[in-house]
Amino acid sequence: xxxxxxxxxxxxxxxxMHDVTGMVAAAVADSGLSAxxxxxxxxxxxxxxxxxxxxxxxxxxxxxxxxxxAPRSGAYRHHERWGDDNGSSHVRAALLGPSLTLPxxxxxxxxxxxxxxxxxxxxxxxxxxxxxxxxLGE
Amino acid sequence: xxxxxxxxxxxxxxxxMHDVTGMVAAAVADSGLSAxxxxxxxxxxxxxxxxxxxxxxxxxxxxxxxxxxAPRSGAYRHHERWGDDNGSSHVRAALLGPSLTLPxxxxxxxxxxxxxxxxxxxxxxxxxxxxxxxxLGE
Amino acid sequence: xxxxxxxxxxxxxxxxMHDVTGMVAAAVADSGLSAxxxxxxxxxxxxxxxxxxxxxxxxxxxxxxxxxxAPRSGAYRHHERWGDDNGSSHVRAALLGPSLTLPxxxxxxxxxxxxxxxxxxxxxxxxxxxxxxxxLGE
Numbered sequence: 001x002x003x004x005x006x007x008x009x010x011x012x013x014x015x016x017m018h019d020v021t022g023m024v025a026a027a028v029a030d031s032g033l034s035a036x037x038x039x040x041x042x043x044x045x046x047x048x049x050x051x052x053x054x055x056x057x058x059x060x061x062x063x064x065x066x067x068x069x070a071p072r073s074g075a076y077r078h079h080e081r082w083g084d085d086n087g088s089s090h091v092r093a094a095l096l097g098p099s100l101t102l103p104x105x106x107x108x109x110x111x112x113x114x115x116x117x118x119x120x121x122x123x124x125x126x127x128x129x130x131x132x133x134x135x136l137g138e
Numbered sequence: 139x140x141x142x143x144x145x146x147x148x149x150x151x152x153x154x155m156h157d158v159t160g161m162v163a164a165a166v167a168d169s170g171l172s173a174x175x176x177x178x179x180x181x182x183x184x185x186x187x188x189x190x191x192x193x194x195x196x197x198x199x200x201x202x203x204x205x206x207x208a209p210r211s212g213a214y215r216h217h218e219r220w221g222d223d224n225g226s227s228h229v230r231a232a233l234l235g236p237s238l239t240l241p242x243x244x245x246x247x248x249x250x251x252x253x254x255x256x257x258x259x260x261x262x263x264x265x266x267x268x269x270x271x272x273x274l275g276e
Numbered sequence: 277x278x279x280x281x282x283x284x285x286x287x288x289x290x291x292x293m294h295d296v297t298g299m300v301a302a303a304v305a306d307s308g309l310s311a312x313x314x315x316x317x318x319x320x321x322x323x324x325x326x327x328x329x330x331x332x333x334x335x336x337x338x339x340x341x342x343x344x345x346a347p348r349s350g351a352y353r354h355h356e357r358w359g360d361d362n363g364s365s366h367v368r369a370a371l372l373g374p375s376l377t378l379p380x381x382x383x384x385x386x387x388x389x390x391x392x393x394x395x396x397x398x399x400x401x402x403x404x405x406x407x408x409x410x411x412l413g414e
Contacts, residue, residue, distance in 0.1 A: 035140045044388040045329045052232040053183045057215035065229045077333035091341045094328040101377045103272035110270045115183040132386045134379035190370040191321045195353035203367045241410035248408045253321040
């Protein structure tokens with residue numbers, strides 16, 4: 001009833017996005033379950049999971065929106081605490097959220113043709129990311 | 139243990155929001171399940187699901203916030219790719235997210251009195267939307 | 277297969293955030309389930325649930341980002357309807373979302389060391405909040 005898959009990714013830093021749709025779809029297919037939900041979550045407080053049309057323009061536009069909302073070079077109180085430079089990463093990640101849950105039916109995740117599940121790196125430096133895919137269904 | 143309901147809606151374009159609370163509540167009641175979670179997801183990369191107090195003022199305020207954050211007439215690299223005009227739609231939708239998961243107990247979705255589940259159309263043109271409701275529980 | 281825990285919290289108003297990680301982790305441990313998902317949801321349309329590194333700087337930075345995005349003293353059509361002053365709360369909450377779903381494996385929620393689950397009060401006045409934790413798994 002519950003199937004777990006973990007996926008590791010190496011990111012290049014803020015604005016890097018990885019299409020994980022194929023990995024998630026394969027995990028759902030491998031589970032042998034027909035209907036249920038799949039939760040995709042990234043571990044850590046400076047990355048997020050969402051969906052977008054995965055083409056360079058839209059990916060760049062999302063990064064530009066984050067830069068307007070929480071500029072990388074802005075002043076953050078988080079920087080005062082640890083000497084970090086990733087205050088922008090923390091607020092972007094808290095807003096975007098670390099996880100996404102989608103239904104699947106007939107063994108297929110409910111997504112549009114031009115809609116991909118993405119891991120969004122929001123930290124200011126390259127990171128090794130762990131994505132956990134949890135599938136519940138019957 | 140798993141119950142699926144699909145709902146179709148015709149939207150009028152960016153800023154149009156549909157209250158789907160009644161449909162979701164009915165799906166949970168019809169499932170015969172007492173406790174569990176319900177995932178509500180819209181298929182496509184230019185719409186989203188969230189909750190809001192569904193009255194015209196708050197709905198308009200949310201649209202105005204999106205317009206400040208990602209102006210419809212702004213410059214988007216996505217436009218260069220396909221000749222589309224909906225770059226604002228893609229970044230708004232990626233931020234809002236395509237799905238929402240809520241608990242239900244005693245057959246009732248855990249919502250406040252002034253809190254409704256909404257389908258938010260973010261695309262620049264009218265669309266036919268498919269909303270999938272997936273209910274897991276016992 | 278389904279375990280429900282409800283948690284009550286008294287908040288001090290807009291910008292107040294409560295770390296509920298320990299409560300959620302205890303609920304998962306008490307469920308006796310090994311693998312599954314946990315959904316954390318706040319009832320009401322002027323609060324939200326997310327994750328953040330729970331230290332005063334990052335919490336303050338998130339509040340400051342919301343203030344740029346939807347200023348508390350801004351003009352909101354929601355105010356015209358009820359004489360309320362919490363239009364900023366409604367749009368912030370709709371964007372952040374009222375719930376969060378995370379996987380757990382080996383009885384532990386998939387979170388980073390510096391990543392906490394938080395209840396974010398977005399309303400302009402103190403509120404009594406009900407947080408529902410729904411755990412599904414095996």
